[in-house]
Amino acid sequence: KQEVTQIPAALSVPEGENLVLNCSFTDSAIYNLQWFRQDPGKGLTSLLLIQSSQREQTSGRLNASLDKSSGRSTLYIAASQPGDSATYLCAVSVPSKIIFGSGTRLSIRP
Amino acid sequence: DTAVSQTPKYLVTQMGNDKSIKCEQNLGHDTMYWYKQDSKKFLKIMFSYNNKELIINETVPNRFSPKSPDKAHLNLHINSLELGDSAVYFCASSQEGYAVGTTNTGELFFGEGSRLTVL
Numbered sequence: 683k684q685e686v687t688q689i690p691a692a693l694s695v696p697e698g699e700n701l702v703l704n705c706s707f708t709d710s711a712i713y714n715l716q717w718f719r720q721d722p723g724k725g726l727t728s729l730l731l732i733q734s735s736q737r738e739q740t741s742g743r744l745n746a747s748l749d750k751s752s753g754r755s756t757l758y759i760a761a762s763q764p765g766d767s768a769t770y771l772c773a774v775s776v777p778s779k780i781i782f783g784s785g786t787r788l789s790i791r792p
Numbered sequence: 793d794t795a796v797s798q799t800p801k802y803l804v805t806q807m808g809n810d811k812s813i814k815c816e817q818n819l820g821h822d823t824m825y826w827y828k829q830d831s832k833k834f835l836k837i838m839f840s841y842n843n844k845e846l847i848i849n850e851t852v853p854n855r856f857s858p859k860s861p862d863k864a865h866l867n868l869h870i871n872s873l874e875l876g877d878s879a880v881y882f883c884a885s886s887q888e889g890y891a892v893g894t895t896n897t898g899e900l901f902f903g904e905g906s907r908l909t910v911l
Contacts, residue, residue: 714898720833725882726902769833775898779848780825780886782835 684709684776688783696791703757703786705772710750713775717746717757720769762790795819798883798903812869813906815883824866827882841866873910880905
């Protein structure tokens with residue numbers, strides 16, 4: 683059974699720092715892995731999607747990596763800003779299902 | 793132009809009532825989902841439909857009945873509401889395309905959520 687874990691559950695860093703969010707999954711047989719952002723009281727916004735054949739994807743200050751063999755993905759945020767404060771969730775696609783981690787609540791201190 | 797829209801955004805009702813949440817996507821996707829996000833913010837899949845056919849029912853009580861009149865719509869009807877049903881319900885859609893070599897990405901798009909409060 684596929685399980686997705688995100689550690690830590692919460693993270694607070696000062697503005698301007700680079701940071702890494704972690705996601706791990708137990709079964710390497712995934713189709714893709716997706717990182718989302720959720721602001722309080724809002725829906726989920728897709729940030730990056732990495733296909734199982736890819737190693738990383740980049741969008742602006744965000745870089746996501748995927749290592750299927752070790753069951754890990756990281757989301758790297760460069761030069762963090764207060765507007766980056768949100769909950770970040772990763773999700774893996776398996777047959778007919780997308781399974782989410784419990785998220786990391788990120789707070790960027792001005 | 794909203795890609796995945798769900799209504800209502802807020803729903804407050806008494807225990808025992810029946811309520812529905814509607815979802816529509818204009819992305820041309822074949823697969824739609826309902827997710828439940830509990831008070832601890834954990835997202836758990838409830839149902840997935842592909843081209844109007846039920847693919848997944850994740851041990852959800854039969855008080856919950858999804859209905860897909862066409863592949864652009866997936867509605868959720870809940871009978872005899874209980875206190876534990878209070879949560880945010882998210883609709884989502886994706887284009888199934890997991891085979892190697894396909895150009896479809898399988899990216900998941902979410903609605904804004906419907907916050908259900910059962911009193």
